[in-house]
Amino acid sequence: MFDHLSYVGYNALFCLPFLILIWLRREFLEVLVTRWRPILISTVALTVYGSLIWPIALEYGCWAYGSDKISGIKLLGYVYIDDVMRWLLVSFLLASYVSLSTHYEQQGVDIFWRELKSLLRSFAYAFRGVRIISLERNSTVHVAVAVFVLLEAILFRISALEWLFVVMSIALVLGFEIFNSCVERIASWSPGESEQMVATLGKGVAEQRDQEIGLVKDAAAAGVLFSSVAAGVVGVTLFFSRLLEKLF
Amino acid sequence: MPVYLIYLLIFFVAPVLVLAWLLRDVIGHYKRTILWSLFFVYTIGFVWDWLCVRTGVWRYDSAKTLGIGLVGLTAEQFIGFYVFGTLLIVGVVLLALRKAEHV
Numbered sequence: 001m002f003d004h005l006s007y008v009g010y011n012a013l014f015c016l017p018f019l020i021l022i023w024l025r026r027e028f029l030e031v032l033v034t035r036w037r038p039i040l041i042s043t044v045a046l047t048v049y050g051s052l053i054w055p056i057a058l059e060y061g062c063w064a065y066g067s068d069k070i071s072g073i074k075l076l077g078y079v080y081i082d083d084v085m086r087w088l089l090v091s092f093l094l095a096s097y098v099s100l101s102t103h104y105e106q107q108g109v110d111i112f113w114r115e116l117k118s119l120l121r122s123f124a125y126a127f128r129g130v131r132i133i134s135l136e137r138n139s140t141v142h143v144a145v146a147v148f149v150l151l152e153a154i155l156f157r158i159s160a161l162e163w164l165f166v167v168m169s170i171a172l173v174l175g176f177e178i179f180n181s182c183v184e185r186i187a188s189w190s191p192g193e194s195e196q197m198v199a200t201l202g203k204g205v206a207e208q209r210d211q212e213i214g215l216v217k218d219a220a221a222a223g224v225l226f227s228s229v230a231a232g233v234v235g236v237t238l239f240f241s242r243l244l245e246k247l248f
Numbered sequence: 249m250p251v252y253l254i255y256l257l258i259f260f261v262a263p264v265l266v267l268a269w270l271l272r273d274v275i276g277h278y279k280r281t282i283l284w285s286l287f288f289v290y291t292i293g294f295v296w297d298w299l300c301v302r303t304g305v306w307r308y309d310s311a312k313t314l315g316i317g318l319v320g321l322t323a324e325q326f327i328g329f330y331v332f333g334t335l336l337i338v339g340v341v342l343l344a345l346r347k348a349e350h351v
Contacts, residue, residue, distance in 0.1 A: 006300075006303060006304075006305045007300070007305050007306075010296060010299065010300055010305065014292060014293075014295075014296045018292075034350075035345065035348070035350055037344075037348055038341065038344035038345045038347065038348045038350060039341075039344075041344045042337075042340045042341040042343075042344040045340060045344075046336075046337055046340055053259045056255070056259075057252070057255050060251045060255065060312065061251060061309050061311075061312045062251055062252040062255050062308075062309075062312055062313075063252075063306050063307065063308050063309070064306065064307055064309065065305065065306050066304040066305055066306065066307070068304075069303070069304055069305040069306075070305070090337070091337055094285060094334070094337045094338065094341065095337070095341045095344075097281075097284075097285065097288075098281055098285065098338055098341040098342065098345070099341065099345060099350070101278070101280070101281040101284065101285075102278050102281050102342070102345060102350070102351050103350070105277070105278055105280055105281055106277075106351070110280050110284075112284050
């Protein structure tokens with residue numbers, strides 16, 4: 001798939017995203033930095049051990065590499081750097097995970113299960129949030145237009161690339177509309193606060209706050225307008241000429 | 249001749265047994281960590297291995313293995329390397345953490 005970078009590419013593909021997941025989180029980073037020494041020592045020790053024993057397996061034919069799939073570069077003429085990289089990344093990844101997991105397990109917390117449940121809960125909340133579409137007039141208009149565009153796309157048998165544009169446009173418009181609905185609701189919440197603000201801070205500050213909230217709501221609506229116009233351009237570009245062809 | 253099996257016995261199983269003895273008082277407290285590590289290797293690691301065999305990055309010689317396999321991977325890989333390779337890495341990390349008095 002990646003020719004001479006295949007082995008190296010797969011190493012990076014299957015290790016780097018998970019390393020970022022672990023090390024980028026502030027909560028995890030604070031734990032890992034206190035354990036940097038054992039992580040470093042175990043990573044180095046395992047990389048050296050793996051680099052020493054891997055060529056022995058190759059020598060005795062336990063497995064063989066595709067010559068066009070590896071870099072072919074040997075470190076000190078002994079071990080492929082692809083193998084060294086694999087041991088380095090896998091050791092570092094597992095060392096990071098074990099260090100993190102043992103810290104939480106000491107407190108009776110299964111960290112992977114906790115994160116998995118939290119992620120699934122986020123998806124559940126997001127699916128529940130979709131119902132806001134049915135509560136707003138503009139949202140239902142956008143959904144109706146989306147269905148119309150999807151039917152046109154099917155009937156005109158558009159290409160895969162054109163499908164990409166259609167799907168992206170629909171997703172952007174609906175996404176912005178949902179976000180706009182949220183901003184409107186937050187900004188319009190607790191109307192009684194305005195009267196309290198007038199009483200405590202004076203009319204001038206309350207008016208300024210109302211103006212700012214008005215601006216935020218208008219700006220959110222402008223976001224929807226931009227995405228709708230862009231979607232409209234996509235629609236006209238894709239379907240107008242086809243429609244003209246069919247009609248004339 | 250099962251060369252791969254002998255290789256695993258010498259370079260993975262033996263060190264894991266030594267580590268298990270050294271960490272005998274600690275292992276019981278971190279069962280979830282060890283089990284989840286094995287889970288990741290058997291899921292993500294399996295997909296990685298299968299992709300590499302499928303795209304020709306590496307291949308296993310049936311003459312040097314037990315000859316039992318699944319989707320291009322050998323039994324030694326499934327049982328030997330996935331289990332003892334993972335336990336070796338986890339064991340070394342636990343040992344380093346214990347030396348640093350984190351476990």
